[in-house]
Amino acid sequence: MANLELKDVSKVYGSGVSQLTALDHVNFSAHEGETVLIVGPSGSGKTTFLTIAGGLQTPSTGEVLINGNGYSSTNKHAQSDLRLHKIGFVLQAYNLVPFLTVAEQFELVDKVKQNNMSAERFEDVLDTLGIKDLLAKYPKELSGGQRQRVAIARALYADPEYILADEPTAALDTNRSLEVMSLFNQLAHKYQKAVIVVTHDQRLEAKADKVYQIIDGKMSLLSNNIE
Amino acid sequence: MFLAIKEIKHEKLRYALITGMIMLVSYLVFILSGLSSGLQTLNSAAIDTWGANAIVLNKDSQLILPQSVVAPTDVKRATAAGGAKLVQFGGLVKDSSGHKESVQTVGIDPNEFIYKDLKIETGKTITADNQVVVSDNLKVDGFKLGDTIKFANTDVSAKIVGFTKNANLNIAPVVYTTITTAQKITERPGVVNGVVFKDAKPDVSGLRTSQVYGIDEFVNALPGNSAQTMTFNFMIGFLMVIILIVITIFLYILTIQKLPNFGVLKAQGVATKYLVKNTLFQSFLIAVIGVGIAVILTTITAVILPAQVPIFISASYVAVTAVLIIVMSLLGSLIPIREIVKVDPYTMIGG
Numbered sequence A: 001m002a003n004l005e006l007k008d009v010s011k012v013y014g015s016g017v018s019q020l021t022a023l024d025h026v027n028f029s030a031h032e033g034e035t036v037l038i039v040g041p042s043g044s045g046k047t048t049f050l051t052i053a054g055g056l057q058t059p060s061t062g063e064v065l066i067n068g069n070g071y072s073s074t075n076k077h078a079q080s081d082l083r084l085h086k087i088g089f090v091l092q093a094y095n096l097v098p099f100l101t102v103a104e105q106f107e108l109v110d111k112v113k114q115n116n117m118s119a120e121r122f123e124d125v126l127d128t129l130g131i132k133d134l135l136a137k138y139p140k141e142l143s144g145g146q147r148q149r150v151a152i153a154r155a156l157y158a159d160p161e162y163i164l165a166d167e168p169t170a171a172l173d174t175n176r177s178l179e180v181m182s183l184f185n186q187l188a189h190k191y192q193k194a195v196i197v198v199t200h201d202q203r204l205e206a207k208a209d210k211v212y213q214i215i216d217g218k219m220s221l222l223s224n225n226i227e
Numbered sequence B: 001m002f003l004a005i006k007e008i009k010h011e012k013l014r015y016a017l018i019t020g021m022i023m024l025v026s027y028l029v030f031i032l033s034g035l036s037s038g039l040q041t042l043n044s045a046a047i048d049t050w051g052a053n054a055i056v057l058n059k060d061s062q063l064i065l066p067q068s069v070v071a072p073t074d075v076k077r078a079t080a081a082g083g084a085k086l087v088q089f090g091g092l093v094k095d096s097s098g099h100k101e102s103v104q105t106v107g108i109d110p111n112e113f114i115y116k117d118l119k120i121e122t123g124k125t126i127t128a129d130n131q132v133v134v135s136d137n138l139k140v141d142g143f144k145l146g147d148t149i150k151f152a153n154t155d156v157s158a159k160i161v162g163f164t165k166n167a168n169l170n171i172a173p174v175v176y177t178t179i180t181t182a183q184k185i186t187e188r189p190g191v192v193n194g195v196v197f198k199d200a201k202p203d204v205s206g207l208r209t210s211q212v213y214g215i216d217e218f219v220n221a222l223p224g225n226s227a228q229t230m231t232f233n234f235m236i237g238f239l240m241v242i243i244l245i246v247i248t249i250f251l252y253i254l255t256i257q258k259l260p261n262f263g264v265l266k267a268q269g270v271a272t273k274y275l276v277k278n279t280l281f282q283s284f285l286i287a288v289i290g291v292g293i294a295v296i297l298t299t300i301t302a303v304i305l306p307a308q309v310p311i312f313i314s315a316s317y318v319a320v321t322a323v324l325i326i327v328m329s330l331l332g333s334l335i336p337i338r339e340i341v342k343v344d345p346y347t348m349i350g351g
C-alpha cells in the first residue's frame, strides 16, 4: 500500500539570531485513497511542510519516506525523477504554462514522461472536473476556478500516487473552494490517490478524511474520519 | 522541442522581433562584406586574372608598381626565369565622341604569359602596337570596339580591338596595350615597372636593385587596400558582438519572465535538461530563420543593385558568416540558460 511518511522531520532556516524553526519534529503519514488536510495560519510552516514532503527541499533532520524508501537523502536528479513519476503538485499560482492550451498542458506531460493516464480514464477525469470544453483554451482565457481544476487534472494526468496541493483554493470563493475540496476527496477515493492539501481555510475541514493542524511548525492530528 | 515551438507560435510578435533583429544585423554583415570584397575586387581583380604568384619590384618602390623601376639587368634575369614584364600608369583616355575615363594602362609583352593568357570577351587580342584591349567596364561608359582612344597629355592614340573581363586595378578599369606603346606614352623607353611570375618561388638570383615579393604582399600594399579591409573587418566584428548582446538581452528578458513557469515545471519533475534544450533550440531556430531571410535579401540586393555599386557576394563567405552568427546566437542563450539551471522550484512556490 502506497504511503508517504515524515519521520521526526525538522526544518531550520537561517542561523544565529535569525534562526527560525519552520518545522518542529513533525510526524505525518498519508495513504492512498485518502484526503489529508493540513490547516494552519499564515507562516505556520505549511509550504515548508509540503515542499519537504514533495522533495523540493531537504529536511534539516528527520526523514521522508515514500512507500517505505528514504527520499530526502537521495540526489537532486533522483528527486526530480520521483516528482515526475510519483507526485503531482497543485499550487496556488503559475500552475499552467501560459503559452500552452489546456490540451497542450497534458501533451507536455506526454513529452517528458511515459505511462500517463489512459484515454478512457482521462476522459473520466475531464468529466469529473467539468473541463472538457476548455481543451482549446489558453490559461488566460479561464477563470480562477477553471484554471485550478485544469491544474488538478494536469497533476492527475501523470498518474502520480500522491497529490500535494498548496492552498489550492486561495483564489476561489467559498462555494468554489468547497467544490474543489470535494473534488479532491472524490478523486482520492475514485483513483486511489493520496491527496495532501495544506490551507489556512478551516472551512475545508469537513471535506477531508484526516485533518492535521500546524502551528509554529508543530503538527498535531485534529480529526480522523477514516477509522 | 514541443515547448520551444509552441511558445514561438503563441508569442509571434516577440519572436518576430528578435528574428527581425538578427535578420537585419546579418543582412548588414553580408552587405558590408559584399562591399568590402567588391571594393577589393576593384582594387585588384586584374592581378587575379594574371594568375601571378610573385613579383619583382624595385626595393625602394614600397611595393607600388607604378613607383617601381626595375634595372635593365634585373629585368633580363627575371624574364629569363619566366617572368612577364609590366608597365603600369594611371591617366585619362578619351574617344572621338567625347567619352572620357580615368584608367590604369598596363603594358604587356606579346611574348610573355600575361599577354598569352589574356582572356578576350569580345573582339580579338592585341596584334600590333597602338592597339588596346580594355576592361568591359568601359563599355558601360560608351566606349566601343573599333574606337580610337587618345591618351591625355600625349599624342599617342590606339584602337580598341577587344574587351576583357575583371580588368580593374587601383579602382580603375585597365587598358592593356603593348609594352612598347606604353613606354611611348610614358616617354620612358625601356623602363619596366615590375616583372611577375606564375611560380611563387621563381628561380631568380643576382638581382641588384630589386627583390622578389609574394603577390599577396603586393596586393596588400595596394594604396588604401589594407586600411579598407581593416575598416570593414572592424565593422563586421562589431556587428557580431552586437548580435551576441542583442540575443543575450532578448533571451534574458524572456527567460526571466518565464522563470516562475520553469520553477513550477521543475517542481513537477520536468528535467532541467529538457528546459535548457528547448531554450537552446529556440535560439537556434530564430537564428537560422533570421540568417536565412538575410541570405535571401542579400541575394536579391546583389541582383537588383546597379552594376556601378561594387558588391561581390561570395557564397563561401556568407556560409561561414551565417554559421558564425548562429553560433553567436547560441552563445547568447548561455546566460539565460544559467538562470534556468539556477532557478529553485521551491522559491517559485513558497508564499
Ligand SMILES: Nc1ncnc2c1ncn2[C@@H]1O[C@H](COP(=O)(O)OP(=O)(O)O)[C@@H](O)[C@H]1O
Residues within 6 Å of the ligand: A013, A014, A020, A022, A040, A041, A042, A043, A044, A045, A046, A047, A048, A049, B350, B351
Ligand atoms: N527560505 C526561507 N528562508 C528563511 N525563512 C523562511 C524560508 N521559507 C519560509 N521561511 C519562514 O518559515 C516560516 C514558515 O513559512 P511557510 O512554510 O512558507 O509558511 P506558510 O506556508 O504556512 O505560510 C515563516 O516564518 C517563513 O517566514
Ligand SMILES: [Mg+2]
Residues within 6 Å of the ligand: A046, A047, A048, B350, B351
Ligand atoms: Mg505558504
